[in-house]
Amino acid sequence: MQIKYDTGPFYDEAFDKQGTPRPHYQNFIERLDELTEAEFNRKREAIDLSFLQQGITFTVYGNQESTERIFPFDMIPRIIPKTEWDHLALGLEQRLKALNLFLNDVYHEQKIIKDGVVPAEVLNSSKHFRKEIMGLDVPRDIYIHICGTDLIRDDDGQYLVLEDNGRCPSGVSYMIENRQAMKRAFPRFFPKAGVRAVLDYPEKLLSALQYIAPNGKRNPTVAVLTPGVYNSAYFEHCFLARQMGVEIVEGRDLMVDSDDCVYMRTTEGLKQVDVLYRRIDDDFIDPEVFRKDSLLGVPGLVRAYKKGNLGLANALGTGVADDKVMYCFVPDMIKYYLGEDAILPNVETWLPYRKADLDYVLENADKLVIKAANEAGGYGMLIGPHATKKEVEEFKAKVKAAPREFIAQTPISLSRHPTYCDEGFGGRHIDLRPYIICGEKTRIIPGGLTRVALKKGSLVVNSSQGGGSKDTWVLNADS
Amino acid sequence: MLCRVADSLFWMARYIERAENTVRLVDVTLQTLLESEHSNDEVHYAHWKPILSSLGDLALFETLYSEKSNTEIPEFLIFNRENPSSVISCISAARENARMIRDQISSEMWEVINRTYLWLKKQDPEAVCQEADYSFFQHIKEFSQLFQGLVDTTFPHQIGFEFVKIGANIERADKTCRILDAKHYMLQQTEVKDDALDNAQWTAILRGCSAHEAYRRVFVADIEGDNVREFLLRSRDFPRSVLYCLTRVQLAMHAISKCPTSHFSNEAERRLGQLIAKLNYANPSDLNGKEVGKLIESIEEDLGEIAVEISKRYMFSEIVDPAEEADQTQTSTASA
Numbered sequence: 001m002q003i004k005y006d007t008g009p010f011y012d013e014a015f016d017k018q019g020t021p022r023p024h025y026q027n028f029i030e031r032l033d034e035l036t037e038a039e040f041n042r043k044r045e046a047i048d049l050s051f052l053q054q055g056i057t058f059t060v061y062g063n064q065e066s067t068e069r070i071f072p073f074d075m076i077p078r079i080i081p082k083t084e085w086d087h088l089a090l091g092l093e094q095r096l097k098a099l100n101l102f103l104n105d106v107y108h109e110q111k112i113i114k115d116g117v118v119p120a121e122v123l124n125s126s127k128h129f130r131k132e133i134m135g136l137d138v139p140r141d142i143y144i145h146i147c148g149t150d151l152i153r154d155d156d157g158q159y160l161v162l163e164d165n166g167r168c169p170s171g172v173s174y175m176i177e178n179r180q181a182m183k184r185a186f187p188r189f190f191p192k193a194g195v196r197a198v199l200d201y202p203e204k205l206l207s208a209l210q211y212i213a214p215n216g217k218r219n220p221t222v223a224v225l226t227p228g229v230y231n232s233a234y235f236e237h238c239f240l241a242r243q244m245g246v247e248i249v250e251g252r253d254l255m256v257d258s259d260d261c262v263y264m265r266t267t268e269g270l271k272q273v274d275v276l277y278r279r280i281d282d283d284f285i286d287p288e289v290f291r292k293d294s295l296l297g298v299p300g301l302v303r304a305y306k307k308g309n310l311g312l313a314n315a316l317g318t319g320v321a322d323d324k325v326m327y328c329f330v331p332d333m334i335k336y337y338l339g340e341d342a343i344l345p346n347v348e349t350w351l352p353y354r355k356a357d358l359d360y361v362l363e364n365a366d367k368l369v370i371k372a373a374n375e376a377g378g379y380g381m382l383i384g385p386h387a388t389k390k391e392v393e394e395f396k397a398k399v400k401a402a403p404r405e406f407i408a409q410t411p412i413s414l415s416r417h418p419t420y421c422d423e424g425f426g427g428r429h430i431d432l433r434p435y436i437i438c439g440e441k442t443r444i445i446p447g448g449l450t451r452v453a454l455k456k457g458s459l460v461v462n463s464s465q466g467g468g469s470k471d472t473w474v475l476n477a478d479s
Numbered sequence: 480m481l482c483r484v485a486d487s488l489f490w491m492a493r494y495i496e497r498a499e500n501t502v503r504l505v506d507v508t509l510q511t512l513l514e515s516e517h518s519n520d521e522v523h524y525a526h527w528k529p530i531l532s533s534l535g536d537l538a539l540f541e542t543l544y545s546e547k548s549n550t551e552i553p554e555f556l557i558f559n560r561e562n563p564s565s566v567i568s569c570i571s572a573a574r575e576n577a578r579m580i581r582d583q584i585s586s587e588m589w590e591v592i593n594r595t596y597l598w599l600k601k602q603d604p605e606a607v608c609q610e611a612d613y614s615f616f617q618h619i620k621e622f623s624q625l626f627q628g629l630v631d632t633t634f635p636h637q638i639g640f641e642f643v644k645i646g647a648n649i650e651r652a653d654k655t656c657r658i659l660d661a662k663h664y665m666l667q668q669t670e671v672k673d674d675a676l677d678n679a680q681w682t683a684i685l686r687g688c689s690a691h692e693a694y695r696r697v698f699v700a701d702i703e704g705d706n707v708r709e710f711l712l713r714s715r716d717f718p719r720s721v722l723y724c725l726t727r728v729q730l731a732m733h734a735i736s737k738c739p740t741s742h743f744s745n746e747a748e749r750r751l752g753q754l755i756a757k758l759n760y761a762n763p764s765d766l767n768g769k770e771v772g773k774l775i776e777s778i779e780e781d782l783g784e785i786a787v788e789i790s791k792r793y794m795f796s797e798i799v800d801p802a803e804e805a806d807q808t809q810t811s812t813a814s815a
Contacts, residue, residue, distance in 0.1 A: 054586065055578070055593045229579045242582035253481050265482045267638065267735070267793045 001035050003076075003418045003425040011157040011415040012427055013078060023479035024081040031189045032076075043185040044075055044420070050184075056177050056235060071174055072468035074419045077182060078430060078450040081478040088151070088159060088434065089444040091344035094334060096147050096436050099166060099321045101337040103143035107133055107317060117336045118329045122353070125404050126326060127374050128167075128319025130282060132289055136306055138315045139212040145313040146205065146277075147436040148172070148449075151344070153415035160347045160412065162431065163327060166318045168279045171449040171469075172435050173236035176201060176243075178471040179447070194476040196446035201435065202243035205277070208439025209244075212311035213274045220274035220311070223247040223264065225254070227280050227296045232464075237279050249273070251280070256300030260307045275311035282316055324373040324407045325351055348410045352403035361399060361408040365392050368408040370399060383459060385411055414459055417470070419452055429453045431461050432472065446474040484583050485642045486794035487576040491584075492630075492646030494573035495592070498566045499623035500654040504530055505553050506616040507687040511679065512549065513611065523549045529664030533657045536562065550608045558604040566619060570596050585633035588626065595622045641731035645789065648731070652724035653782050655711055656775050658687050662704075663772050681707050688719045705767040712766060712775075713758065721778060725755050732789070747788035754781045 007015050014025040021029050032040075051057075051070045080088075105112050106123060107130075113120050123129055148169025150162040179198055183190050206222065213220030226237035228250050241248035253264050254273065263270040278285060284294040286301040304310045320326060328349050331342040350368070352358040361368060365384055372380035382395040399406045416427035434448035450470040451461035461467040508530060512523055524547045531537040531552070539562060544551045557566045574596045581589045598618070607615045630643050662684050681702045685691040688711060697714075698706045714720035729740060729751055738744035743752055758778065765774050 052597070053590050053594055055581070055589065229575065234578070238582040247481060248582050249481065250483065253483050267480045267482055267485050 001032050001037055001040055001425075003029065003032065005418070005426050007416070007427060009155070010413055010427065010429075011153055011155050013153075013415050013417040013430070014076075015418075024079050024475055026479060027193060028077065028079065028189075031186070040075070040420075047073055047075065047181045047185060050181070051177070054177075056173075071463050072454060073178060073181060074428075074452055074454075074468050074470045075182070075185060076418050076420060076425075077471040077473045078417055078432070079473045079475065081475050083478055085446060085474045087343070089446075091159075091161075091342070092147075092149055092434060092436055092444050093442050094338065094340060094343050095149065095161065095164070095330065096144060096438060096442060098330065098334040098337050099147070099164065100141070100143050100438065102333045103315070103318060103321055104138075104141050105337075106320060108135060112333065112336055115336070117332050118326070122325055122329070123320070125353075126320045126323045128282065128317065128323060130317035130320070132302065133306070133315075133317050139214065139308075139311050142212065142438050143315040143318050144321070145208050145212070145315075145438050147438070148433045149436065151432045151434065152347075152412055154412050157415065159344055161327075161330070161344050162347060163324065164322055164330070165433070166322045167281065167314060169433070169435070170233040170236055170279075171433055171451075172201060172445075173239040174469050175435065175445075175447060175449045175472070176239075178449075178469060182471040193473065195473045196476060198445050198447040201437075201445055202240060204437050204439075204443050204445070205240065206244040206246070208437045208443075209275045209277055209311070209313055211439040212313060214309055214311060217274055221246075221272060222275045222277065223249045223273050225249055225251070225276045225278040225280055225298075227251075227284065231279075233279065240277070249276075251294075251296045251298045254298045254301070256298060256304050260300070260304050261309045262298070262301065262304045273310070275313070277313050282319060285316070319374075324349075324371055325353065325404065328407070347412055350408040352399050352406050352408065357408075358399070358403050361406075362396055365396050365399075365408075367411070369411050370395055370406055370408045373405050373407055381460075383411065386459075411459070414453075414461075417450075417452060419454070419468075419470075421454065421456070426456065428456075429459050429461065430470070447472045480638050480642075482794045484580050484639065486790065487580045488583070488639050488642040489646035489789075489794070491573050491576040491580075491592075492643040493650040494569040494576065495623050495626055496647045496650040497564060497654070498569035498573070499620055500651070501534075501556055501564065501566050501569070502616050502619040503689070504534075504658065504687050505556050506611075506613075507683050509549075509553065509611040510686075511683045514679075520546075520548045523547075524552075527552045529661045532664050533661040534564065536564065550605070553608040553611075554604050557607065558602075567599055570599055583639060585629065587629045587633045591622065591626055591629060595619070638735055641734050642793075644731040645728050648724040648727045649782055649786055651719055652721045652728070653779060655688055655719055655721050655724070656779050656782075658684055659708060659711060659775055660772075660779075663775070677704070678702055684711075690717060690719060693717050708766055708771060713761075722755070722758055725751065725758065728785075729755060735793070745788070745792045747785055747792055750781060750785050750788055754778065754785070 003014070007017065007019065014029070015021055048070065051073065057070050102112065112118050113123055144166040146169060148165040148171065150165060151159050152162050153159055175198055209222045210220055222244070223246055224237050224241040226234060226248055228234065231237070238248055247264065249264055254262055255265065255270070256262055257270070262273045264273055280296055283291050285297045286299060287294045287297055288299045289302040301310070302316070305312055305316065328346065328351060331346060334340055334342045350357040350361050352361050361370065366387070368384045370382040370384065382391065384392060414429035414431060417430045418425050419428040421428065430450050430452045432448055432450050435445045437443045437445070450472045451463070451467050452470055453459060453461045453466070454468045455466050458466065508526065512526060528537065531540050540552070540555050543559065543561060544555060555562055555565065559565045560568055562568060570592070574592050577584060577589050577592045602615065606612065627647070630640065634640055634643070662680060665680055678701070681704055682691065685694050685702070685707060690711060694707065694710050697710060710717065711720055713722045715722065717723060732748055732751065733740050736744045736748065738748065743749040761774065764770060
């Protein structure tokens with residue numbers, strides 16, 4: 001099968017402006033040439049069916065009855081050559097290091113505020129700033145143990161950081177399942193392609209979790225804390241628990257006893273839990289401290305955490321670094337804590353809480369992307385150039401009413417990637433979410449989740465809004 | 480093992496067993512009606528009514544349906560989501576339970592449940608019910624058998640396995656009682672004793688328990704009510720007899736508690752031991768005639784109470800309203 005389409009004004013991952021395949025795509029494109037369309041479709045259908053039967057699905061909300069769908073998978077892998085990846089890895093490590101230093105600082109001395117690098121008003125108005133843990137020393141001073149930074153590329157192919165996702169980044173199970181699917185689909189080609197392994201992610205995660213056990217306890221009991229079967233990422237929570245060989249628990253499986261330790265209810269009685277990989281937001285995790293009406297959390301959990309009887313990953317309060325307004329200050333944090341320039345730049349961003357930025361944003365709303373500062377998953381977002389006049393006006397009103405709750409960015413036209421669609425191969429916009437684990441060492445998983453906007457021309461890659469995904473190949477070499 | 484996991488294993492197994500038994504009943508009844516000479520809706524309904532009563536579903540059916548034809552009843556028992564014990568409700572509930580513990584069960588177990596659920600959703604209720612689609616019933620029965628086979632061959636024979644056995648065998652014992660109950664309702668309906676009809680009914684009951692051939696091997700003579708009851712209640716080796724199922728539950732419970740079967744270590748074990756003794760040592764006259772109805776009723780009650788005791792002992796968890804909980808899980812999705 002031949003891939004041929006107009007690459008247009010965009011940066012295409014696989015082809016240069018003349019339409020010649022880039023060297024690191026050469027091998028795969030040759031393999032694809034050998035396949036007939038029927039063979040290609042057979043492989044594709046086999047993958048879809050196995051995803052559906054294994055129940056690798058996510059839940060879509062909003063309809064009356066929430067429905068399960070498979071995350072559409074595209075068989076053309078996104079390929080990253082060695083040099084390019086090494087650069088990304090350095091940038092990601094630098095960024096996470098600065099974020100962890102920042103979190104430690106804002107929950108202790110707040111030097112960065114006192115030195116005027118991050119404005120106090122931004123910190124104090126951040127929804128996810130948790131005063132409850134001021135002064136608390138978290139195990140090993142690590143706050144973000146698992147990070148899923150979103151990266152995009154602009155027209156020139158330059159990588160930019162879109163957001164940091166330092167709370168509970170999801171999608172890593174798709175990274176692993178996509179890889180398994182590709183290995184099954186191309187059993188002879190894959191071993192020769194020189195692709196770096198990602199399948200050891202669960203082991204790396206487990207060792208990072210064990211590393212934060214209270215008092216350095218050996219062989220600690222680790223568990224994954226999930227909001228439950230109705231959560232959209234439930235499949236992933238189970239998947240990780242199973243791969244790590246640990247229990248998956250819901251809030252109702254846990255209790256905090258009078259000794260301020262956390263226990264799970266088992267058929268043999270109570271059993272102590274030392275470390276939780278929690279996939280529940282701060283707000284819901286402990287009704288004694290945060291939302292009183294939460295049925296998902298565990299009363300007393302924060303008490304146990306503060307007493308040092310529990311390791312939590314990610315730590316409480318990391319959302320303050322995840323705030324899209326705070327995001328703007330990350331390059332300044334890197335400079336402040338590490339004395340370095342940011343290796344990976346941010347997207348140009350305006351902060352309407354500043355009067356001058358607000359005026360600019362209101363005037364140019366139809367040319368900008370406006371996002372809610374604390375929403376995720378592509379909800380609460382305006383893409384100015386694609387919106388109707390009415391939508392733009394409605395959004396402007398929202399921004400005016402609560403400027404701190406929004407940010408605005410220049411639309412980046414995201415790089416495109418060959419993707420198999422209804423009309424054959426076409427270029428579709430993509431992003432990249434690599435995963436970083438911070439334990440005894442910081443490990444950047446060589447790969448990640450490449451999300452693709454399957455709808456022609458669309459820039460929204462979120463699974464909830466018609467996005468799909470691809471396997472991401474990081475090569476041992478440059479071609 | 481987490482209490483919640485034990486609970487889900489128990490219910491997953493129970494729902495699958497329930498779906499299989501319902502399909503068996505519908506299948507046998509439809510087959511029997513095919514043979515009957517007078518086929519009109521009234522005759523058919525008279526035939527279905529005892530089955531609906533024994534399942535405890537008669538009132539719900541009569542409120543949901545105005546027509547009572549040969550299509551509506553199977554539709555109600557198989558495809559109606561408002562009927563919590565319809566086959567689709569059971570398989571969907573089994574799947575929800577399996578989904579909650581999919582990290583604990585083998586992927587083969589999960590996949591066969593998931594596949595069957597997706598398949599069932601695609602079926603056309605009207606076609607299945609009007610045509611009395613044999614291959615449909617066979618599919619569900621084979622699913623249940625495949626599932627049980629996978630439990631045996633892919634799931635570690637540890638404590639979780641025992642909870643699966645408990646769930647399946649409590650349900651099976653209960654359903655065998657209810658099928659016998661159905662015959663009891665049939666008896667009340669006919670005023671004059673009709674030997675041919677009686678014989679056909681007992682045959683249907685045996686087939687409803689997959690017990691026809693096994694019975695024949697033990698009792699060569701005519702099919703007789705007393706013998707069928709004896710067989711379905713007290714056979715020591717037929718896997719769907721009530722006594723057999725109860726003994727299997729007892730084995731599983733004592734494997735969990737590690738207490739010898741000659742003693743008991745909790746209320747569930749005590750009640751079960753008592754029930755087994757009651758059935759095992761029942762006076763032959765209690766197994767036929769008027770007394771048997773009382774005996775079967777008391778077994779059903781005991782089974783319900785034993786299930787409660789098991790859940791008190793092993794699965795204690797606070798009752799959470801699933802609807803309210805679902806509401807929160809949606810809003811608490813972290814950075815997606």
